[in-house]
Amino acid sequence: MGTLLTIVYTCWAVYSGYMFLSGRSEWLDRRAPLNIAAKIVLSLVVGYVIGAFYFVYLVLRMLGLFSRM
Numbered sequence: 022m023g024t025l026l027t028i029v030y031t032c033w034a035v036y037s038g039y040m041f042l043s044g045r046s047e048w049l050d051r052r053a054p055l056n057i058a059a060k061i062v063l064s065l066v067v068g069y070v071i072g073a074f075y076f077v078y079l080v081l082r083m084l085g086l087f088s089r090m
Contacts, residue, residue: 037072
C-alpha cells in the first residue's frame with residue numbers, strides 16, 4: 022500500500038511540476054533532448070516541493086490551525 026501511494030504521489034508531483042513550469046521558460050519549452058530531460062528533472066523537484074507545502078497545509082488544517090480558508 023505504501024509503494025502504491027509513493028507511485029501515485031510521484032506521478033502527481035511530476036504532473037504538478039510540469040504544469041507549473043510550462044510556459045514559464047522558452048528554453049524549457051523547446052523540443053530538444055536536453056531541454057526535455059531538464060524539464061522532467063525540474064518537474065520532479067518542483068512537484069515534490071509543491072507536494073510538501075500541500076502536505077504541511079493539509080496537516081495544519083486537520084489540526085484545526087486554519088479555521089476557514
